[in-house]
Amino acid sequence: MLLIPCPFCGKREETEFHHGGEAHIERPKDPDALSDEAWAEYLFMRTNPKGVFLERWVHLAGCRRWFNMARNTATNEILGSYKIGEKPPKGAR
Amino acid sequence: MAQKNRLTEGGRIDRSKPVNFTFNGHPLQGYAGDTLASALLANGIRVVARSFKYHRPRGIMAAGVEEANALVQLETGDRTLANQQATRIELYEGLSATSINCWPGPNFDLMAINSWFHRLMPAGFYYKTFMWPVAGWKFYEHFIRRAAGLGISPREADPDQYDQMNVHCDVLIVGGGPAGLAAALAAGRSGARVILADEQAQLGGQLLNERCEINGKPALDWVTTAETELADYPDVTILRRTTTFGYYDHNFAGLLETRTAKLTDGGEHTRQRLWHVRAKRVVLATGALERPLIFSDNDRPGVMLANAARSYLTRYGVKVGSRVVVFTNNDDAYRTAIALFEGGVKIACIIDTRSAPDGELPTAALALGIELVDNSTVTGVTGGRGIKSIEVMSLNANADGVTGVPRMIDCDVVASSGGWNPVIHLHSHSGGKAKFDEARGLFIAGETLQASVCIGAANGEFQLDGCLKQGFQAGKKAASLAGLKKSSRRKLPVAETIDETPARILWALPTTKPIGERGKHFLDLQHDVTVADVQLAARDGYKTDEHTKRYTTLGMATDQGKTGNIPGMAVLAQALGVENPGDVGTTTFRPPYTPVTLGAFAGRNVGVLTDPVRMTPMHHWHELSGCTWEDVGQWKRPWYYPQTGETMQDAVNRECLAARNAVAILDASTLGKIDIQGPDAAEFLNRIYTNAWSKLAVGKCRYGLMLREDGMIFDDGVTTRIGENHFLMTTTTGNAATVLGWLEEWLQTEWPDLKVYCNSVTEAWATLSLCGPRARDLLTEFTDDIDLSAEAFPFMALREGTVGGIAARIFRISFTGESSFEVNVPASYGLALWTQLMNAGEKYGITPYGTETMHVLRAEKGYIIVGQETDGTVMPQDLGMDWILSKTKDFLGRRSFARNDSMRADRKQLVGLLPLDKQTVLEEGGQIVAENSTARPLPMIGHVTSSYFSANLERPFALALVTDGRSRMGEQVYIPMKDRNIPAEITSPVFFDPEGERLNG
Amino acid sequence: MVKSFLRQSPLAHLHLEARPLMAEALPAAGISISECAHTTQIAVRGQSSDPAFAQAVTTALGIALPTDACTASGAPERVHMLWMGPDEWLVVGPAKTDDRIGDKLEQALNKLHCAVVDVSESRTVVQICGANARSVLDKGCSIDLHPTVFSPGRVVNTVLARSHITLHQTAIDAKSGFPSYDIYVHRSFAEYLWSWLEDASREYGLQMNP
């Protein structure tokens, strides 16, 4: 079970969090300008790397804040978590 | 003397405390401090079980956690436990155990016939024989399950309590042997928060089996001193009888503490406790397990591990036999020979696969006059239910065959040692790699992903002095890395170092014939997997340990191959022609290290505490009224309120009629309520909901629909503007938390520029929903500051004032199609107001109604329920709700309307269904077909989403999703059931008051 | 105004006030629990980075805004404030006070972008203290409550058993070293959590206080 560093509350057990999928997928500013393929890309397509993955979490049972985290999917090593709008930690891309 | 193999003195048992127990119904006696295994051996019991596949008689082969044979059914009735290792059961007064896997008893087993047909049951037997035809499995399964039974599960509920603890520490030390104790002392002296866990009732580990010294005194004196010192540190916790069964990411470990040795008394409060430990550093001092030598018929009762023979003598004062052969490839087994000899046990000889061993221990053994047969191996064992003699021959030059004249040696025990395997299971659980030490033929811990270290025998250090040094060093370092730098100047203990000469690593030992043709070389004693099976697997094309394991079931028994895996891997490597067994890989060890009771995982979450029951403020009124409950998420909601003699349908009919003809009341407190405020609140709703919110007047309500980005319906509800920048959103009961999460997700991650705050107020309000033509009359009696007339207080409006003297918000919103008043009061007044309304409403025929009636009434109106008419694949257009889709703004999900799949002409659409016989209530989920045919399968054109009998319509009706349904009005369709097709007509989904006149009434 | 006895706390039906009379051997009890019903609880949202906001809160309540994560300000027996998140606080006033905390806050903050929501009805408070209070919480809560890490004035939103809670350590007895905690639980979960606490406390001896 992961020990997740909430950028606000500190390290807490994984059971307090909810996983929110891949991070840094921005909602298109003008959806109508997108082709069906491009819209489908935004809706459905996600990378699934073996290695460092930037992902979203929400501290559901704690401060209710969303944040991003860099985690190695092969080892579960956590390179760091960072607030929405901040840059990923060094070493994660 | 009853305990014929018990020595008159020696051992760490208490001869003044006899303990009575029964085994297979026979009354026996042991002593306090015994395990079931040591007591059985003391009583001269040799055969304790039958093997899994061949039902061969088996005896005790170990003294601890690695025991593969001696599995028993412990106790009977509700506390019975299957497959318990006799070597790990502390003997207690009145204990009752029986053998498993044999009927009628271990000495005469009818299933042993399997062993005569063993050629029919090679590796992969189950796969090869029963894979095809598929239907054959049904026939074979019954037979196999009967024959292969491993113990009996209890039929009754577990009477015992279990609980769990979540703890944190600086240093978790697993294993209370010399290395672990030393580590605990060092870490404790640094002031660290330490947990020391050991699976046994006594600390000491291997020291309990030995007669060695520390600081020139008996080693157990040092153990006692260490325990005393540790007990003085307030932040050191010692957990005895506690197995660390799993080690997971980020230094999280699962520990199972057995809190009473006596299974039948259940413990004062909890029989077992599961510890969740989050440690800053972990020190694995898990010791090593001896591995057997793999020779022909090495499963006979009387073949055991050399260290086990030593343990029974030293720790339990039990002679494992009267003439013992020690068979070894290393020096350590000579300790057994010496200990047994000095304990008065006749040593027939020592057989060593090495030539002329000349280490300190062999020299000492020879000095005692013990015969040594070197460069030799055991080639055969006689005696099915107990060894009578063995055959010994010399190894040839390559050690792949034997030469010379066979010699028969009379004996009743073969104590064998193939060296020691460090216990790296926990290291492996947590993602650590293993590396093969070729010189010593063993796997040791390689790289770890955790903040952990293996020390002592678990790290391949088999010298006591080395274990102590590693322990102190590791404990100090772990504490320091956890931030505790306090150092201690105390003198470290010392022990004598005995030089040991290298072992000779031979895996499967030869006989006069090729392997498999003379006796069986067992690798996995519990699953009856032999060397020949693994060799067959290699011939069948299995190239890795992971695949071979599954094909042969090697290491997949309850002991998880603690003794058999490493030799099995080596045999596979040899069969594949791979030089280094490390190259075929080690199996990844997985939790649990030893089996864990399901009760311990459940802990306190049983009975009424299985899952929280969420209660509304009026819950106990409903309960006293005798309602039946519907589970909606964790909430309990009244389903219907049956009166004496009423069926469910009677009750629902009565409630439905009351709602349409008099007044009825519903507890709607479970609906989600979210307070949304800020200058951008209306803009936020515009983006979240499909319709427009900017122009909604203060004090007005509006229905809204939320979509996911793929255009599918996600939730619905009514939202009210209670101020210019202030809204109150309601959600469905089941989605309350999800919707709040959805709002926060968009606000925080995508639109942080919007000035909006969302707060859940679901629990703050009790919601009492009154509906029906007399609702207004009743409510008028309770308020003098709100004009309830239809003109002053129209449909979809909010008024604030008092109801029954309580500050209240009243919403004129309706889910039933009737004139309704949804009264919200502070939750703690809910019960009082409900009770008063019930009393005052009696004259109007007030009737409480539950969720079933609510469902019927809303379906009569064609109102959808998210999750019933929708299933994550339904768009608003499918439900005929185009009217709620704004054309002038963007909102979540809108772009997806233009996707190909959304534009398909054959999407399912919401329709009504009327069963033609006017009697049959269709089954929800029933499939709909166009053709009245008995042929199967038929093309399905839709399914029933909601179906009820309506007292108001005096007939059954249903809602359904049907392909292109809106163009099928009036068509006849069929709902095929097992015995017939039910005909129904497709209609509009609105069955009652289509103009909505009652809503405004 | 409606009669106050009609106001029912989430645990009122358990008649906890009658329970101490039934308990025996109270001096040995390692756990003492009670419901502290009808406290005033106001959710406050705002930007702590805005000095005007923090100042306005202090002016209205006379206590500082706790801006450090997982801390509280003010004395637990009077109006105090719990950190709930980086832009969220819970103002708590003892039961039976009528000092209109919510109104004061709304007035003080009405020019700022913030939210003040009265959630007094949403949760009740279960108070737990005694020699074994920490052990009982450890049975269902993964937060490290060791005194070197968690001390009076610490607040966490977390999970206890299967219920979300807010846990506030209010005090530590100077003599015995025994801690006291306030557990905030949503009212619909209150009976579940109470039952769980009773069950988990049994081995230590349990005293219920009115």
Ligand SMILES: [Zn+2]
């Ligand atoms: Zn947090």
